Amino acid sequence: MRNYNLIRCPICSAVNIDNGDEIRCRRCEEKIYPTKNISYNRTIAYLLTAIILYFPANIYPILITKQFGVTHESTILGGIMLLWQAGSYPVAIIILVASVFVPILKFIFIIYLLIATKYNLKSAHTEKHKLFYITEAIGSWSMIDVFVVTILSVLIHFTAVKILPGAGATAFALMVFFTMLSALSFDTRLLKKEKD
């Protein structure tokens, strides 16, 4: 049994024999992964797009408050600081984790996995699989900030006081989208390379 390279189909979770090339799952007949190089490069491309989008997402305001003609703009970090000063610590921590730490952690995890597969770093492949699983699971939680901004701008929409989403919100939503794509296009077969 050791001689075979067995992999799990990411769609229907059937066990398949890996011949190192493009294969179709024997149960759902979907392509499991494209050729290794393609998925490797695709992951890098999506990751770079996400990292580039991370900067406008943090520099541009995510929330614009218009109060009696006075416009006040706040970025993600600025909003967290305000929440912290106002004393709502739990919410500040949730947003800090979801919209600052999670994207950065995802970048670091994916970069680590890419480097580890490229240079065959020696660590247990089960650990890497776990890391990848976490990366996939936490990805979508960064969308909290975008949702909160849109909900607030629906509720606070009066003639005198208005909250509007800023350009940062669009950049942030796109960034989350591309990090998710990057994680999804990562070929988990690469993690097993060191075995053979």
Add this chain to the structure above:
Amino acid sequence: MKKDELDTLVICKKCHTLHKKIRIHKDTKAVCSYCNTVIYRHTKHLYRTTLALTFTALILLLVAFSFDILTININGVYKSLNLQSLFIMVFQEGYYLVGIMLLFLIVIFPIVILVSIIVLLILMHYKKAGYMVKRLLILIAKLQHWSMLDIFFISILVSMVKLFSYAQIELEISFFSFILLLILDIITIKKISFNELWILYEKIYLTKRRKK
């Protein structure tokens, strides 16, 4: 290695450790020996439970989408949040990209997932349209990552906390239907494993084909 032999194996979704499948009792689950993740279950009435729960979830989803989620009251001025007002605001102010993403992540994908589970279960019951069932199962597997109702609900809670100091908040029908929906969502999507549905699919359609 023969194909039948592959069917006796299973790989953990979290740490990718290879296991040999064993028969388990009804209403029990098999966990990974390495990381304790549930690998597969044996649900007693898989077909009926899933259909009932998904149908309820779909009804709750429609309720959650058509009524107000919450109403705020700032010095006598009322403003309520529902999905229509959300999308009207987003598109009127010109945030098309965010609007389209929200539309897909909150509205379209959850509805598509629930409807396709119902359709595929009904098709499976009558043992018809094997190809369609397969496509639906693949569709669900691909969309699972992109349904963000739970995150949307947490966002509602976060914005409520942000508004506490300025406004009085009244919870409306949709809010409670969201809570029930998420509980059901956890049961249906996370607990009833699609692995079981795939095995059922294999049993119903593929064995017939092989005999022919």
